[in-house]
Amino acid sequence: MIECRQITKIYQSGAGDTAALKDVSFDIKDGEFVAIIGPSGSGKSTLMHILGALDTPTSGQYFLDGRDVSKLSDDELADIRKNKIGFVFQSFNLLPRATVLRNVMLPLVYADVPKEQREAQAKVALKNAGLDGSHFHHLSNQLSGGQMQRVAIARALVNNPSLILADEPTGNLDTKTGEIVLETFRRLNQEHNHTIILITHEHDVAEHADRIIHIRDGHIIADAKNGKRHEIIDKI
Amino acid sequence: MKTIDLFEETSLALLANKARSSLTILGIVIGIGSVTAMIAIGQGAKNNIGSSIQSLGSNLVLVSPGMQRTPGAQVSQRRGSAQTLTKEDADAISQKLSLVKAVAPDLSSRYQVTAKGTNSNTSVVGTTADYPTIRNITMADGNFITDQNVRSLSKIAVLGPTARDDLFGVDSNPIGQSIRIKNIDFKIVGVATAKGGNGFSNQDDMIFVPISTAQQFLAGNDRVSTISVQAIDQASMTQMQQDITDLLLSRHNITNSALADFSTMNQTDIIATASSVTNTFTALLGSVAAISLLVGGIGIMNMMLTTVKERTREIGLRKAIGAKKRDISRQFLIEAIMLTFLGGIFGVILGWLIALIIRQFASIAATVSLSSVILAFGVSAAIGIIFGYYPARSASRLNPIEALRYE
Ligand SMILES: Nc1ncnc2c1ncn2[C@@H]1O[C@H](COP(=O)(O)OP(=O)(O)O)[C@@H](O)[C@H]1O
Numbered sequence A: 001m002i003e004c005r006q007i008t009k010i011y012q013s014g015a016g017d018t019a020a021l022k023d024v025s026f027d028i029k030d031g032e033f034v035a036i037i038g039p040s041g042s043g044k045s046t047l048m049h050i051l052g053a054l055d056t057p058t059s060g061q062y063f064l065d066g067r068d069v070s071k072l073s074d075d076e077l078a079d080i081r082k083n084k085i086g087f088v089f090q091s092f093n094l095l096p097r098a099t100v101l102r103n104v105m106l107p108l109v110y111a112d113v114p115k116e117q118r119e120a121q122a123k124v125a126l127k128n129a130g131l132d133g134s135h136f137h138h139l140s141n142q143l144s145g146g147q148m149q150r151v152a153i154a155r156a157l158v159n160n161p162s163l164i165l166a167d168e169p170t171g172n173l174d175t176k177t178g179e180i181v182l183e184t185f186r187r188l189n190q191e192h193n194h195t196i197i198l199i200t201h202e203h204d205v206a207e208h209a210d211r212i213i214h215i216r217d218g219h220i221i222a223d224a225k226n227g228k229r230h231e232i233i234d235k236i
Numbered sequence B: 001m002k003t004i005d006l007f008e009e010t011s012l013a014l015l016a017n018k019a020r021s022s023l024t025i026l027g028i029v030i031g032i033g034s035v036t037a038m039i040a041i042g043q044g045a046k047n048n049i050g051s052s053i054q055s056l057g058s059n060l061v062l063v064s065p066g067m068q069r070t071p072g073a074q075v076s077q078r079r080g081s082a083q084t085l086t087k088e089d090a091d092a093i094s095q096k097l098s099l100v101k102a103v104a105p106d107l108s109s110r111y112q113v114t115a116k117g118t119n120s121n122t123s124v125v126g127t128t129a130d131y132p133t134i135r136n137i138t139m140a141d142g143n144f145i146t147d148q149n150v151r152s153l154s155k156i157a158v159l160g161p162t163a164r165d166d167l168f169g170v171d172s173n174p175i176g177q178s179i180r181i182k183n184i185d186f187k188i189v190g191v192a193t194a195k196g197g198n199g200f201s202n203q204d205d206m207i208f209v210p211i212s213t214a215q216q217f218l219a220g221n222d223r224v225s226t227i228s229v230q231a232i233d234q235a236s237m238t239q240m241q242q243d244i245t246d247l248l249l250s251r252h253n254i255t256n257s258a259l260a261d262f263s264t265m266n267q268t269d270i271i272a273t274a275s276s277v278t279n280t281f282t283a284l285l286g287s288v289a290a291i292s293l294l295v296g297g298i299g300i301m302n303m304m305l306t307t308v309k310e311r312t313r314e315i316g317l318r319k320a321i322g323a324k325k326r327d328i329s330r331q332f333l334i335e336a337i338m339l340t341f342l343g344g345i346f347g348v349i350l351g352w353l354i355a356l357i358i359r360q361f362a363s364i365a366a367t368v369s370l371s372s373v374i375l376a377f378g379v380s381a382a383i384g385i386i387f388g389y390y391p392a393r394s395a396s397r398l399n400p401i402e403a404l405r406y407e
C-alpha cells in the first residue's frame, strides 16, 4: 500500500533550484499494476527514486505499508529497499562475471537469508520470471538482452517485495523482446499479485498496465484506470 | 550481511580480476619478502658473531697490554704493541683472585711456518696447559701442551685443524712429524678439533707452542700478548674484571686508572659492541625493505581506487538492493586486506627462500623466526587496513542514484 502526500522534490545546483516534483499526491493499492508515463524531464525518475526509497522528498510524506519513509536515515532506507522493494533498471545492472543464479541470490545475501534457502528461492523467482533452468549457471554477460532483463526481474522478485519498480525496463530492448518482458510483468501481477510500477515515456508500454498516471513538469495531470486509461493514451 | 558471505563476495571479486590481483599482490610479496629476509639475515649475522664470540670460551675476560679501551671502541682494534704484561701478572691473577677459575697467558704472533716443502703464514700462540679449558679447545689427536712442556721449554707444537690442512694436507695425521718456525724445529704432539668458527678470528688456523718456548726462541722477550681469565661463573664476571684491574694497577704501580698500561675486555662487552653493529645493519636493511613495502601498499590503494571506480554501478546496484554503507565499506576493506594478507603469505615464503639461499651460499645462519612471521602478517594486514580504508570509504559513500547512472 503506497500513499504519497504532497511530495515535492527540489534539486539544488549551481545553476539554481529545479523543482522536479511539485505537490504530488496519489495512492497505489496492493496488487495494482501502474504505469507512470510522461515526457523526458517530467520527473518520472525522481518519483521512482522516492518510491524506491533511494531518495527522500524535500517535503511531503510517503507511506509504504503504513510507515512514513520520507524522513528516514540512509541505513533505514537501505532496510526498506532490502525488504520491500525490487528494482528493474533499463540497463539491467547485472554483475557481469557472476552466474545467473548468483545475480538473483544477491539480494538474499544482504537480507541475511540462510545460505541453504537462497538457491531454491532464486530458482523459483527465475521460473516465475520466465527463465528456464538451462540458463541458471550461465554467466550473465552471455545472455541476450531479453534474458538479462528477465534475470533482473527475478532478482527484483526474489525477496518477495511489496513493490516492484521498473524504470524504462524495455528501453534497451527491441519491440518483440520488450513485449515478452511486459508480458512477464503482467503475469506476475495477475498470477502472483505483485504490485508493479512501470515507468516509461512510451504509451504502448504504458498500455500494458491497468492504471496510468500521467505526469508532466512535476505535476500529475491525469490518473485513470482500466477502460478509462485510453482517454490518457489518446491525449498523449 | 554475514561474514562468510562477505568473504565469498570478496574472493569472487578478486578471482574475477586474477591478473590485476596477482600483480598488485606481487608488490606486497616483494615488500614482505624482503623485510622477512633482511630480518633473517640480520638475526643470522648477529647469531654468527655471537656464537663465534662464545666459542672463544665462556665467562672470559681478556687482558691486553696497551691503552685502556672503553666498551664501544672498535673490537678489531689491534692488540697493543706495547709490551706491558708478563707471565708473572698472569700468575698473580691466578693466585690472588678468588673469583678466577683459570688463567692462560699467551704470546701470539704470525710467523712463516714450513713443513716438508709446504709453508704457511700462521698465527703461532705460545700458551700454557690451561688454554684449552678456557678457550673451549678440544683435541682431535694427541695431547695439548702440558705444564711440564712449559717448564722445560719443549720445542713441541699443537696444530689447529686449518693449519694442519695447510701444512700436511686435509685430514692427515702429522703427529710425530715436525714443523719449522724461525729456523727452529717443533715436534707435533697434537691436533685440535675444528671449531668451525667464522667471523673475525679464525680459531682453527693456529699453532700452539709452550709460552716459555715462544718467549725464549720466537719473541726473544718475556712479555705476553693476552691473558685469558675465566671467572667461576657468569655473575662474577664484572667483579672479577674489576679485581683484575685493581690487582694489575697495583702491580704496575699505577694510581690513576685512566693511565693504565693494559686493558680488560669481557665477552659481554664484545658481544654488545658486535650486536650494536649488526642491529644497525639490520635496521638499515629493514628500512630499505620497508620502503618497498610502502610502495606495495600504495599499489594496493591504487588498485582499490581503480576497482571502486570501475565497479561504481555495481556499488549502486548493491545499495539499491539493500546494502548499507558498512556492507560496502567492509567488502572493499576486506578485499584490500585479503590482497595484502595473501601477499604476506607469499612474502613470508619468499623471505624464507631467500634466507635458505643465503644460508647455503653465504654461511650466515639466516633463519626466519616465528616472531618475524607474525610480524609480517601483522604488518601486511595493517597495510591492507591503512591503504584500503580510503578506497573503501569512498565506495561506501557513493550515492546509489548517481552510482547507478555512472557510465
Ligand atoms: N540530480 C539532479 N540534480 C539537478 N537536477 C536534476 C537532478 N535529477 C533530475 N534533475 C532535474 O529534475 C527534472 C526531472 O528529472 P527526471 O526525474 O530525471 O525526469 P525524467 O525521468 O522524467 O526524465 C529535470 O529537469 C532534471 O533536469
Ligand SMILES: [Mg+2]
Pocket (backbone or CB within 6 Å): A044, A045, A046
Ligand atoms: Mg528518467
